[in-house]
Amino acid sequence: MTSSRLDMPRTMQQIKLEDRYVAAFERNVGRTLNGTNARIQALRHEAIGRFQTLGFPDRRNEAWKYTNIAHALQHEYEIVAVPPVPEVTADEIDRFVIPDLEAHLIVLVNGRFSSEHSRIGPLPDGVIIDSLEKAARSHADIVDQYFGRYASAEQDVFAALNTAFTLDGLFVYVPKGKLLETPLHVINIQKVDDDLFLQPRHLLVFEEASMVRILETGHSLTGAKTFTNSVAEVYVGTGANVELYSIQDFGSAATSVVNLYAYQQRSSVFSMSTFTFTGEIVRNNLSVLPDAEHCESHLYGLFLPKGKTHVDNHTLVDHAKPDCVSNELYKGVLDDQASGVFNGKVYVRPDAQRINAFQENRSILLSESATMNSKPELEIYADDVKCSHGATTGQLDGEALFYLRSRGISENLARGMLLHAFAGDVIDTVKLEPVRRLLDERVTERFGW
Secondary structure: OOOOOOOOOOOHHHHHHHHHHHHHHHHHOOOHHHOOOHHHHHHHHHHHHHHHHHOOOOOOOHHHOOOOHHHHHOOOOEEOOOOOOOOOOHHHHHOOOOOOOOOEEEEEEOOEEEEEEEEOOOOOOOOEEEEHHHHHHHOHHHHHHHOOOOOOOOOOHHHHHHHHOOOOOEEEEEOOOOEOOOOEEEEEEEOOOOOEEEOOEEEEEEOOOOEEEEEEEEEEOOOOOEEEEEEEEEEEOOOOEEEEEEEEEOOOOEEEEEEEEEEEOOOOEEEEEEEEEEOOEEEEEEEEEEOOOOOEEEEEEEEOOOOOOEEEEEEEEEEOOOOOEEEEEEEEEEOOOOEEEEEEEEEEOOOOOOOEEEEEEEEEEOOOOOEEEEOOEEEEOOOOOEEEEEEEEEOOOHHHHHHHHHOOOOHHHHHHHHHHHHHHHHHOOOOOHHHHHHHHHHHHHHHOO
């Protein structure tokens, strides 16, 4: 699950590619990247050195065997430390507001927090929603306590690169005992004129006995190509309950490497649901560390690529302490020349007894050209556990299709009904009814019934 390439020879082409990012860092570190705070500044220098040591992965790296990210990186994106924040109109933002969803509206433009366009209502005492850049100065004690503690910059080259260029993103802090009954809707908009390499950084801190639901939706208002290397660190305190939902729909010109690191304390519940509709290459790296007893971790994913879209979901649940539960369900429907990857790993450490872990990946291929590679993994070093995994890839159930056709239902409608039912298991995990309804409509539209 790491991107380490220390034992692999690097070609001159790869060295030259990585040198572009080092040169961009050196151009900006004394100017644009001189803010935030002293600790982050020190971490930047450590991270760029680690980036140079690790190097970008190629397909000889087991974790990237089925995703040719090196090819995507060959495109000459403009590497900027401070992404531009162009004018975005209220009408453009309103296009992405979900009907009937009462939520605090947070707008990110090219990964940067926009207070001008965000619509945040009254918050419980002590709750902070702001840009990471501002929070690193005005709430340095909180940021220093949590920033860089969970993202694996030592092992993952993309986390290291993001840390080196860290400047702005979303900061959310919910103190002990506070319940955010109104969910947060993060509208993440990309709007650029040039082909850009974007690197937003997010820090989400939920202290003891807090509760929150956050929906992020990704959208594009550009025809330019983008490569987004994002990192989010999520701290889930003792007894906290955190639900995250992500709808990825940046369009066919967008490549994304999404890195999310969640750290759980005792008796906490963390849930993450990812829905991928569009993208050129979408790589989701989700790492969860339940580091205390009686934690629950729930990971769900639905990906519906078509055309030449490639979607790669990599998950790691690292059970470090006993008496915890984890559950993963990822489903994909692939059409045309689309390709998919699921590589989920459950790791159980020697002292983590009485773990109950379940992992499942099921995929349907709608064309002969679509491909799916699935590799669920269990690595267990404790003897009192209940762990299982499974993976299936195939076509629509012929008997079910025949049954519906025999009742007078057209082939297109029958196929749509079966595919909708297949996706429904993941959609039903969404607890926000307007969001669930939106996803239901998108899937219905996708399968044409």
